[in-house]
Amino acid sequence: MNAEAPVSHKDEHWLATGRRVFRDWRGSRPFWAGLFTLFGGVPIAYFPYADMRLGNVTIAMATTAGAGSLIIGVLLITLGFCLWFQQSMRVFAGIASILLALVSLPVSNLGGFFMGFLCSLLGGALALSWAPGVPKDEAEDADEAAAEAGAHELEYVPGPRTETDPQELPYEHAESVSFEKPDATETTAHANGGRNSAG
Numbered sequence: 759m760n761a762e763a764p765v766s767h768k769d770e771h772w773l774a775t776g777r778r779v780f781r782d783w784r785g786s787r788p789f790w791a792g793l794f795t796l797f798g799g800v801p802i803a804y805f806p807y808a809d810m811r812l813g814n815v816t817i818a819m820a821t822t823a824g825a826g827s828l829i830i831g832v833l834l835i836t837l838g839f840c841l842w843f844q845q846s847m848r849v850f851a852g853i854a855s856i857l858l859a860l861v862s863l864p865v866s867n868l869g870g871f872f873m874g875f876l877c878s879l880l881g882g883a884l885a886l887s888w889a890p891g892v893p894k895d896e897a898e899d900a901d902e903a904a905a906e907a908g909a910h911e912l913e914y915v916p917g918p919r920t921e922t923d924p925q926e927l928p929y930e931h932a933e934s935v936s937f938e939k940p941d942a943t944e945t946t947a948h949a950n951g952g953r954n955s956a957g
Contacts, residue, residue, distance in 0.1 A: 785891070788841050788848055791884035795855045796838030798878030801870030802862050803831020827866035830858050834878050841885055852885030 770778075806824040837851045837858075844851075859878035862869040869875025 787843075787845050788885050788888035791848070791852070791881045791888055792838040792841030793881070794838075794877045794884060795841060795851070795881030796835050798855070798859065798870075798874045798876070798881055799831040799834025799838065800874065801831075802834065802866045802874035802878070803828050805867050805870050827862070830862050830866055831870075831874070834858055834874070838881065841881075845890065848885045848888060852882040855879075855882030855885065 806827040834855060837855050840847050840851050855878050859869060859875050859882065862875055862878070866874070869878075
C-alpha cells in the first residue's frame with residue numbers, strides 16, 4: 759500500500775467520518791452561540807424549582823417568579839436550537855438572548871446565580887457577531903478573478919512633452935530648457951514698423 763496515496767472517504771473509520779460531517783455542520787452555523795444560549799437557559803429554569811437536601815434539612819430556592827424563570831429558560835433553550843437550525847434568525851435570536859439574560863437577573867435568582875446570565879449574554883453576543891463564511895472554492899475563484907481584472911487594467915502613460923512649454927514640464931526638465939533673448943536690433947525694428955533705425 760502506497761503511503762502517499764490519497765485516502766478516500768469510504769476507507770475512513772465511522773468515527774472519523776462522523777467527526778468530519780459534524781465539523782462541516784458546525785462550521786456552517788453559529789454553533790457556539792447556540793450552545794452557550796442553550797446552556798444559559800438550563801440554570802435559569804432549573805434553580806427556582808430545585809431542592810437541595812442537607813441531611814434532614816431541605817433547602818428550597820423557589821421564588822414567587824418561578825413561572826417567569828421557567829418561561830425565560832425555555833425561551834433561551836428554544837433560541838439556542840433556532841441558532842443551530844435557522845441561521846437566518848441569528849440577529850433576532852441574539853438580541854432576544856441578551857434581553858432575556860438581562861431580565862433574568864431580577865426574576866430568576868440573579869440569572870441562575872449568574873451562570874445562566876453570563877452564558878446567555880455570551881451566546882447572544884456570539885450570535886450577533888457571527889457571519890456566514892465563503893466556501894474555499896468560491897474564495898479562490900474570487901481571488902483569481904480579482905487578479906485577472908488587475909492584470910488587464912490599463913495604466914495611464916503620459917504622452918511626450920514639448921520643451922517649448924515650460925509650464926507642462928517637470929521641475930527637473932524645466933531648468934535645463936534655455937530661452938534665447940531677442941536681439942536689441944530686432945526689437946527696435948519691430949518697434950519702428952519693420953524699418954531699421956539706421957535707415
